Amino acid sequence: MTEETSVVSSPSFPRLNEPAPEFEAVTTHGTIRLSDYRDSWLILFSHPADFTPVCTTEFLAFTEIYPELQKRGVELLGLSIDSVYSHIAWTRNIEEKLGVKIPFPIIADLNKEVATLYGMIQPGASKTETVRAVFIIDPKGILRAMIYYPLTTGRNMDEILRLIDALQTSDKHQVATPANWRPGDKVIVPPPTTAEMAEERVKAGYECVDWYLCKKSLE
Amino acid sequence: MACINPDGTLAPSAIQVLREAEQPKTAAELAQISGLPLFRVRSSLRELVQAGLLREDGDHFVLTESGRAKLE
Numbered sequence: 077m078t079e080e081t082s083v084v085s086s087p088s089f090p091r092l093n094e095p096a097p098e099f100e101a102v103t104t105h106g107t108i109r110l111s112d113y114r115d116s117w118l119i120l121f122s123h124p125a126d127f128t129p130v131c132t133t134e135f136l137a138f139t140e141i142y143p144e145l146q147k148r149g150v151e152l153l154g155l156s157i158d159s160v161y162s163h164i165a166w167t168r169n170i171e172e173k174l175g176v177k178i179p180f181p182i183i184a185d186l187n188k189e190v191a192t193l194y195g196m197i198q199p200g201a202s203k204t205e206t207v208r209a210v211f212i213i214d215p216k217g218i219l220r221a222m223i224y225y226p227l228t229t230g231r232n233m234d235e236i237l238r239l240i241d242a243l244q245t246s247d248k249h250q251v252a253t254p255a256n257w258r259p260g261d262k263v264i265v266p267p268p269t270t271a272e273m274a275e276e277r278v279k280a281g282y283e284c285v286d287w288y289l290c291k292k293s294l295e
Numbered sequence: 296m297a298c299i300n301p302d303g304t305l306a307p308s309a310i311q312v313l314r315e316a317e318q319p320k321t322a323a324e325l326a327q328i329s330g331l332p333l334f335r336v337r338s339s340l341r342e343l344v345q346a347g348l349l350r351e352d353g354d355h356f357v358l359t360e361s362g363r364a365k366l367e
Binding site (some may be wrong): 105106107108109111112113115116151 | 332333335336339342
């Protein structure tokens with residue numbers, strides 16, 4: 077009797093503030109590369125499977141926020157380990173039964189290439205399906221945020237929009253955003269890095285709890 | 296929704312891109328004129344170049360003789 081050993085490669089995980097892994101994939105809108113999205117923001121998200129109830133509600137919800145995303149220069153790209161024919165059948169079914177046309181492409185990742193690159197398969201949750209992952213990639217192709225949800229829980233679109241707003245605000249004004257921040261709320265001024273700057277900071281007219289926590293309004 | 300169908304015919308978006316490329320244009324210019332998202336235009340341009348219907352000249356895309364014949 078021979079004993080076989082199998083080497084299970086551990087899934088890779090992309091890292092924040094590093095270039096998002098490049099890929100070329102078959103989608104419902106033709107063959108697309110990550111670099112095709114250069115110069116626009118991208119939300120790459122995975123769902124467990126076509127023709128499943130939570131995923132259907134999520135696709136409706138993503139479609140609902142798509143116009144708001146487009147106003148912010150953001151594109152959407154879905155992914156699951158299903159064939160392109162399954163994706164087409166499912167999106168046609170959604171249109172037929174629910175009257176909603178899915179406007180964004182969906183990757184048919186049958187060989188799990190993109191899912192593996194982005195750590196979307198988490199065997200503790202499922203060995204054959206992708207979890208509900210969200211990757212926010214900026215116009216330079218840098219991965220800026222990641223969210224992972226379990227199979228049972230549909231994503232919160234308000235949070236995804238809020239996260240986009242927060243990232244774009246941080247980039248534009250060189251600030252950070254506090255907990256539960258919403259557009260229009262005060263933002264956090266980066267903490268000073270020298271004692272002299274700390275002294276100056278409290279005199280600068282910001283709303284300060286102390287030298288390390290100062291907020292300001294954006295005009 | 297590839298821009299070239301398996302039977303060699305072109306999708307409407309591909310015809311639109313080819314027509315606009317009669318005068319050399321960049322991907323961004325073609326996206327602006329056609330109203331298609333830039334990622335779709337880049338994907339279509341790659342397919343049209345591979346099919347020999349367009350050629351690249353720096354960052355501009357130019358209609359080839361095959362591309363012109365396809366439009367006729």
